[in-house]
Amino acid sequence: MLELARVLPVPGALWGAYPVRPADDLAPPWRRPRWRGGLALCGRIERAAQCHADAWQRLQVPAQLAALRTLRGTLRRDGLAPEATAHAIGIVCAVAQRTLGLQARATQRLAAAALLDNRMAEMATGEGKTLAIGLAAAVAALAGMPVHVVTANEYLAARDAAQLAPLYLALGLSATALPGTGSDETRRAAYGRDIVYATAPALAFYFLRDRQAMAGARALERIAAGIGGASPAVPLMRGLCLALLDEADSILLDEAEVPLILSRNLPQAARRAFLWQALALARQLDGKRDFVLHGADRLAILTAVGEQRVDARSAGLGGPWLRPRYRREAVALALAALHAYHRNEHYLVQGDAIELLDPVSGRVAPGRVWSRGLHTLVALKEGVRVPPETETVEQTTFQRFFQRYWRLGGISGTLREASGELAEVYGTGVVAIPLHRPCRRHELPARRFENVQTMFDAVVGRVRGLRATGRPVLVGTDSVAHSEMLSELLRHHGVEHRVLNALHAAGEAAMVAMAGRAGSITVATRMAGRGTDIELDQAARNAGGLHVLSCQQNPSRRLDRQLAGRCARHGDPGSVEEWTCMAADGPATPSWLVRPLKHWTQRREEHRRAVLRRGLLEQDLYWEGRLAFAGVSA
Secondary structure (H helix, E strand, O other): OOOOOOOOOOOEOOOEOOOOOOHHHOOOOOOOOOOOOHHHHHHHHHHHHHHHHHHHHOOOHHHHHHHHHHHHHHHHHHOOOHHHHHHHHHHHHHHHHHHHOOOOOHHHHHHHHHHHOOEEEEOOOOOOHHHHHHHHHHHHHHOOOOEEEEEOOHHHHHHHHHHHHHHHHHOOOOEEEOOOOOOHHHHHHHHOOOEEEEEHHHHHHHHHHHHHHHHHHHHHHHHOHHHOOOOOOOOOOOOOOEEEEEOHHHHHHHHHHOOEEEEEEEOOHHHHHHHHHHHHHHOOOOOOOOEEEEOOOOEEEEOHHHHHHHHHHOOOOOHHHHOHHHHHHHHHHHHHHHHOOOEOOOEEEEOOEEEEEOOOOOOEOOOOOOOOOHHHHHHHHHOOOOOOEEEEEEEEOHHHHHHOOOEEEEEEOOOHHHHHHHHHHHOOEEEEOOOOOOOEEEEOOOEEEOOHHHHHHHHHHHHHHHHHOOOOEEEEOOOHHHHHHHHHHHHHOOOOOEEEOHHHOOOHHHHHHHOOOOOOEEEEOOOOOOOOOOOOOHHHHHHOOEEEEEOOOOOOHHHHHHHHOOOOOOOOEEEEEEEEEOOOOOOOOOHHHHHHHHHHHHHHHHHHHHHHHHHHHHHHHHHHHHHHHOOOOO
């Protein structure tokens, strides 16, 4: 394999018009090449970068421009060799200070070096991840690589691209955020920029489109070879050269639990009628006798009595109802839609459509739909527009998609718990970036409550007491329903507050920015404004800083740390406490045992989800092998 530190993936004669890692180069265990010397070398690069920044700033403007031109030529000739990388990071830092007014800290330079070395950087919330990614993106783009900066949502993509635009422009680079709407020509023009900010689903979707179009073009070219050929398909993207991921754990782990599907609409009248009948029949069944509900897995299983009732009540129906297994599975799915999927917890009704909620972030997941008719059943239950039935044209997983990038780096505040999976699946190591100031976060003892109502009653008292001292408070809840429930309770007791959830996401950044004011109360779901700093005013600092009260039953320790990381940034004061709602079986659990029990449960859930992701990847590998056997390029 070519040494990637020297020869960089760039569209052209060497790497092809559409650089992408071949499918047969992905079987684990594999590793992405890194600099010899590892983290120690990254540290030396960081220190050398500061020297180069100081030297560049002492130059006159004409000499600075000449040095920048020379640097671009060096990078394109030598690639990301350590010496050239240190020089490039230094100049980019100096330009950032001049154009953005931001002095890059040593920790940000170290993070940028780690990203350019195919590593994941664990960098605490509030430590300047946006600039660190911008430094790495600028260096890679100066070297000629098309760069994809992957963010959690379209708002953050547009915000970060606009914030760093003066830096990129001063370096002679073009950058943009991928538009959510518009024509293919608009998107192709966006992908033609040096640096593109986009969400992971958008990138994967357009990669699937390109792959399908290019496979079809190759087939047409073979057919038309003897009659003058056919016009080749023009892809939207320029390949998968380098991806830099913000909130990398959310993208590579949490979102990787859902396969990515490119589909097309199908006629649906007969299917819709069948599902409507299944839902009507499910409404007639008794939960104490006819079915058992498994809430954790959101499944309904018919009992023997329930199967007999379904068979009897569908006896006069024809078509698919004549097949016993098919009708029982349809009714069981309808029961799940009725009793296991709840409005404002698993989905929203917005306008005349069902919008799914991401189970981790609590945000609306645009374009995501349930399969096997579940989405139609929930729409019928809510009496809203039924989406068209679809068939799968192309599919992949986030694991498989991000493996296809030649170079991959990411950054997040919570990566160490998943370092083994990241190394095994993506071939990237995790490096911990130290804090630039000591952390002053104070963790209070955990508490357990028997039910949600009791816990929220206590939350009201706690919030009122903290507000009286002038401290801002952020309360984290599990779902839209819980956040609305707590909001109503606070309103009843006359406590002024703001609610940040999928129903009130339009002003997310503004609400998060105001959450650090003295006496401010913010109730949030798991979305909690990731990517936006909570800045404290001086009165809030003097009162003790932001207090985070977690009422979330998070499935992983990473999510606990994400919420706790909202407070005590940049050396500011702050505190956090976790309140847990568990059914009390037997004697009350001592406070010192609440957190260990919770972490034990979370480790089990983390293992279960890792197994789920591994299964999705293996399934994707299996189908990719079948396509290759059938002669279809992957």
